[in-house]
Amino acid sequence: MRYSHATAIALTMLIAVSAQAQQTDPHKLRDMLTGDSKGSAASNPQCKLFTPTEVATYVGVPVGPGENAAGGSGCSWHDSDYEASVTVTVVPPNYFPEPKLVKGFKRLPDVGSRGWVAPDDGWSAGALVQDVAIVVGISGKTATEPSAVRLLQEVIKRRAR
Numbered sequence: 556m557r558y559s560h561a562t563a564i565a566l567t568m569l570i571a572v573s574a575q576a577q578q579t580d581p582h583k584l585r586d587m588l589t590g591d592s593k594g595s596a597a598s599n600p601q602c603k604l605f606t607p608t609e610v611a612t613y614v615g616v617p618v619g620p621g622e623n624a625a626g627g628s629g630c631s632w633h634d635s636d637y638e639a640s641v642t643v644t645v646v647p648p649n650y651f652p653e654p655k656l657v658k659g660f661k662r663l664p665d666v667g668s669r670g671w672v673a674p675d676d677g678w679s680a681g682a683l684v685q686d687v688a689i690v691v692g693i694s695g696k697t698a699t700e701p702s703a704v705r706l707l708q709e710v711i712k713r714r715a716r
Contacts, residue, residue, distance in 0.1 A: 596623045601630035601643045604713050613706045614639045615697030639695025643710055651688035652681065661700075666708060678703035684711050 596602045602621030610618050610632040616639045624631040629644030654660055654673045663670030667682025667689070677698030681690035691706045693699075 596621050596630065599623055599627060599630050601628075601645055604630070604643060604710060605632070605641075607632060610641045613702050614641050614693055614695050616695065634695070639697070640692075641706065642690075642692040643706075644690045645687050645714070646690070648683055648686065648688045651683055652690065654679070663704060663707075666704065667711060670707070672700055672704050672707075674700075680704050680707040682707060682711065684714070689714070 599621070602623070605621070607618050607620055610621075614632075614634070616634045618632040618634050618639070618641065621630040621632050623629075624642055625644045625646070628646050629642055631640055631642045633640035651669070653669065653671060654675075655671075657673045657675075660671060660673040663672055663680065663682065666680075667684040670680070670682035672678060672680040675692060675694070677692065677694030678700050679690060679692045680703040681688060683689075689707065689710055691703060691710060693703050693706060
């Protein structure tokens with residue numbers, strides 16, 4: 556089974572909350588994993604970075620509002636059929652994935668520190684920027700390597716404001 560880089564981050568978050576989850580009901584666990592237990596998506600810094608219209612320019616189809624993802628460290632936008640999506644995740648640098656063994660992995664020397672792009676269930680890109688790791692993912696029929704790189708660059712730019 557192949558997992559996307561965003562899924563790998565989500566699985567890491569799952570491990571981090573698993574001990575606490577043993578004492579938690581299923582609804583609370585779901586809220587912990589998505590980040591809903593920390594607040595609404597409207598207050599999630601990653602969800603505030605883009606409007607659905609802006610996200611649609613990267614994925615090529617209309618998407619709904621951002622939703623909490625990866626324990627609240629990320630935001631995900633998707634189309635009505637869940638066939639296309641964009642995810643932006645910002646985590647501590649020790650959670651920075653580098654899928655070096657993925658065929659098609661490329662370094663992005665001009666994007667943050669240790670920037671990369673790689674095929675995924677679409678495309679993912681990531682970089683270390685200051686004291687965080689930023690990872691973006693684009694999936695769907697129109698997902699492209701350049702769109703993943705542009706999205707990563709735009710996230711870095713918008714977070715610097």
